[in-house]
Amino acid sequence: MSTPFEIESFDEYLNTIHSELGQNGEGKRRLYFRGQSKRATEGYPLTPSVARYPYLEKLPLAERECKEAEVLETFSNHLLTYVQHRPQTAWEELAIAQHHGLPTRFMDWTTNPLVALYFAVRNTSGRSADSAVYALISNPKRYADLKRGQAAQVKPVGDAATESASEPEDDAYADFSTDDSTPVAATTDTTTPTDSADLSADVGPLELPTPFKISENIIYDPPHVSPRIRAQDGVLLACWQPMRPLDEKDYLEIVIKQAAHEDIRRRLDKYGVFDKQLFPDLDGIAKWLKYRAYEINGTI
Template sequence: MSTPFEIESFDEYLNTIHKELRANGENKRRLYFRGQSKRATEGYPLTPSIARYKHLARLSLADLEQQECEVLETFSNHLLTYVQHRPQTAWEELAIAQHHGLPTRFMDWTTNPLVALYFAVRNTGGRTNDSAVYVLISNPKRYADLKRGQAPLVKPVGDGVTEPANAHDDDAYGEFGIEEGYSSTVSALDATSATGAAEISADIGPLELPTPFKITEDIIYDPPHVSPRIRAQDGVLLACWQPVRPLDENDYLEIVIKLSAHEDIRRRLDQYGVFDKQLFPDLDGIAKWLKYRAFEINGAI
């Protein structure tokens, strides 16, 4: 993949975001960013966490869907013991599972380019590699717009039990720490069984959205009622319809953050308030911030 941007300073990064990207018309739609301490070309492809388990790539779409549904069903059976908010859809259930570390087909992104930059440079001390911020340029549909009927409808997959794993390879894609039928918490928005045995009608309306396991394109999901961290990080989730495959290179733009710039960028982000105690509004965030200020840079507290 060609790399149009290589960043060597904090100001250069800001200029890239505000001038280069905006000048090319990206301001006409929402932008989503993902910061990674390793580049996609260096063994860290843009995939959801479930893709890290290589044996899953050998499963058909139907078998993978069934396994994901069974895992989520077990998780959901325990969910109401620990949360105050009752999930209304399987999308919410899966977002909560993602937040608590369960591998899912959701991938974390943010609408804040400084948050993405933070994740790209925060934990790179002692490393010898550049990091990167990725910009999603494929303009996926938003779950909220679909629900309100303000976006073209998503055609759901058919019978997941009989569908071959490569059924959609021809049109897999055109282009950056959160369903149906699993548990009693699944709402009327879900339209199929956990095994996918029931085929969904092609005429899906704004209140009858496919579950995350029945979509045929990537969808941006803004998870409600999940975590203060997600709100602090302006986080969104990308639901990947082919979760064991990396995003196509045409889906994103790579902004390489040179290793030589990391330390200065970390200091500048701290000055701008984009650091641990702001992005992790809990004791973990306070501890990380104190670790950085007192021990890593011997700064003022």
């Protein structure tokens, strides 16, 4: 994959986002960002957390989808004990499951490029490798627009094919859920699910497929089940082929050179894009105090 941008300072990153990617607030199309402390080329491809389990690639597509659905159903049966409002759709249920660490076909992204930069550099002390921010440029449909009938309708996929799996990336957004930094190698899948059911009729705007039956990637704005999601401007990418990495044509890689990480961390902290703001709870306070008092021996 070609690398169009290599960033060596905080200011250079801001200029790239505003000038090169058009994030200037003047009606440009929406972009989504994801920061990773390890690059996709290091064995951390852009895949959702469910792709971390290679045995799933050996299952027929229908069997794997059934397993995902059964796991979600079991999770959902316990929700009423812990939440005040029961989710109305499988999308809401899966978003809550993702937040609490259940492997899903959702990938965490953000609409805030500084939040993505935080995840790219926050936990890289002592490492000699570069990190990266990924900008999603494929312009996927948004769930909210589909529900309102403001986007072309989506047909559900059938059950008559098997997909190959790829291994996971370093999930820098693990604090939406859980952390797993074991490196893995991606594989390539050349098969595409085919429809076995009668799909002649489009699904209407109020009858969207479940996340397990979509035929293209969809951006989903999750319910604010946690202050973290709101603070991090989090969105979820529902992956219709969750065992495969995103196609390289769907994103741009912005490499953050390792030599710039320490200064970028300090600048992000100065401008309020750091631990205690992005994790508005005791964990965030602890992370922030650890950074200020011990990592940089600064003032509190």
